[in-house]
Amino acid sequence: MCAILGTAWDEIGEWRNSGTDADCAWLGKIASPAGSGFVAAMKDAGQNEHLSALMRAAQGGDQSAYSALLALVIPILRRSIRRQRSYLQPQDVEDIVQDTLISLHRVRATYDPDRPFIPWLLAIAHHRMMDGARRHVRRTANEVTVENLPETFPGAEANSEQESYRDPEELRQAIGRLPAGQRRAVELLKLEELSLKEASARTGLSISALKVAVHRGMKALTVALRKRS
Amino acid sequence: MDTKELADWIVKDAQPVRRLSKPWLRTLGWLAIAMPYLAMVIVMMAPRPDLAQKLVDTRFLVEQLAALAVAIAAAFAAFTTVIPGWSRWPILGVSLLVSGWLASLGAGCATDWFRLGADGLSLRPDWICFPAIVISGAAPALGIVVMLRRGAPLRPGMSLALAGLAAAALGNFGLRFFHPQDAGLMVLVWQFGSVVLLSAIAGSIGAIVLPTRRMSPLR
Numbered sequence: 052m053c054a055i056l057g058t059a060w061d062e063i064g065e066w067r068n069s070g071t072d073a074d075c076a077w078l079g080k081i082a083s084p085a086g087s088g089f090v091a092a093m094k095d096a097g098q099n100e101h102l103s104a105l106m107r108a109a110q111g112g113d114q115s116a117y118s119a120l121l122a123l124v125i126p127i128l129r130r131s132i133r134r135q136r137s138y139l140q141p142q143d144v145e146d147i148v149q150d151t152l153i154s155l156h157r158v159r160a161t162y163d164p165d166r167p168f169i170p171w172l173l174a175i176a177h178h179r180m181m182d183g184a185r186r187h188v189r190r191t192a193n194e195v196t197v198e199n200l201p202e203t204f205p206g207a208e209a210n211s212e213q214e215s216y217r218d219p220e221e222l223r224q225a226i227g228r229l230p231a232g233q234r235r236a237v238e239l240l241k242l243e244e245l246s247l248k249e250a251s252a253r254t255g256l257s258i259s260a261l262k263v264a265v266h267r268g269m270k271a272l273t274v275a276l277r278k279r280s
Numbered sequence: 281m282d283t284k285e286l287a288d289w290i291v292k293d294a295q296p297v298r299r300l301s302k303p304w305l306r307t308l309g310w311l312a313i314a315m316p317y318l319a320m321v322i323v324m325m326a327p328r329p330d331l332a333q334k335l336v337d338t339r340f341l342v343e344q345l346a347a348l349a350v351a352i353a354a355a356f357a358a359f360t361t362v363i364p365g366w367s368r369w370p371i372l373g374v375s376l377l378v379s380g381w382l383a384s385l386g387a388g389c390a391t392d393w394f395r396l397g398a399d400g401l402s403l404r405p406d407w408i409c410f411p412a413i414v415i416s417g418a419a420p421a422l423g424i425v426v427m428l429r430r431g432a433p434l435r436p437g438m439s440l441a442l443a444g445l446a447a448a449a450l451g452n453f454g455l456r457f458f459h460p461q462d463a464g465l466m467v468l469v470w471q472f473g474s475v476v477l478l479s480a481i482a483g484s485i486g487a488i489v490l491p492t493r494r495m496s497p498l499r
Contacts, residue, residue, distance in 0.1 A: 112296035158432035174364035
């Protein structure tokens, strides 16, 4: 395995410079800015076999193979999405890439190593793009573009205290009654406004565990405060 | 979260997964569940008295073979729809086989008409067909839904319509072993009609049974 996979998250250009064996040559084809190399590369069964082998290992729980696979897959996805949705902003492309990665992860059991990897991957990406398009249509259908936002400072309704809870002491007590894990998650993520990553580093809990804990905590708070009011 | 962070998070979450079998293997697995159940239903409902004669009747055999072929092909196609990147040829194959089944039933109607005239095309209520197909296809339907839920719900409506077609066609295949109704038009309207109706119902609840949020980041 070439050095490329050790520095899997570097830019493709760097990979091309650092690679020395067949993997590096393959990456060179993928990253070719001319684009002609991309289609040709995809047609090459050897390249598909390489991705297929990585995916097979990833299905078996091999994290380094999975990491290498994702590093190879991300530029393929970016390129494919940009080509098919040329009007998208870079951040929208990145959103679809991320959606596709999560879907890939969730349905990785459906990949059959006897079949080519790229069509499997691109079918998931296509599905995510269609979902993204539907979301975009829904969002734009409900948005109203205005020239100037109306001034609302003098209006009494605009100065309501809806954003703050009426009785902070009651809220503090309700938080205090939460189970320890949920209380900690709410305090870190909602009161101290830490990011999930920061909260994870501070507590040693996984991001998904924190998400679950804060979700349950907020739900419990809503129920408790609604009962009181 | 940037893409690299997300990928790192995904990698950390990577547990070994049990790979989905190939669609044809899954189809065989489904038949292994469905066939014994169907045999049990036929035995419980009591096989029709003229079954021995029917088993050498070419028209009966062709119609039954067509129904069985549709059931197997539809199950196979349903299993391919939950695997990203599979071609749509199996779905086209199902369409052709359904046409063939319809043609065999149409030929039966024509034969009855030539043999008996207008009497051969009389249509009477036969309400037992629908519930009988539902009962015969219940376990196959349940089995295929459970199996489909292990896949990727890319096109839930299509997947469930094919699953419904597979289960209902198999149910109809079983029905004819215990329900002595062979008049061409009756079979076409009540039995084939029930199969089409059940497939449509299944397709319409596809998004509920196979929610796409299972592969969505927002689930």
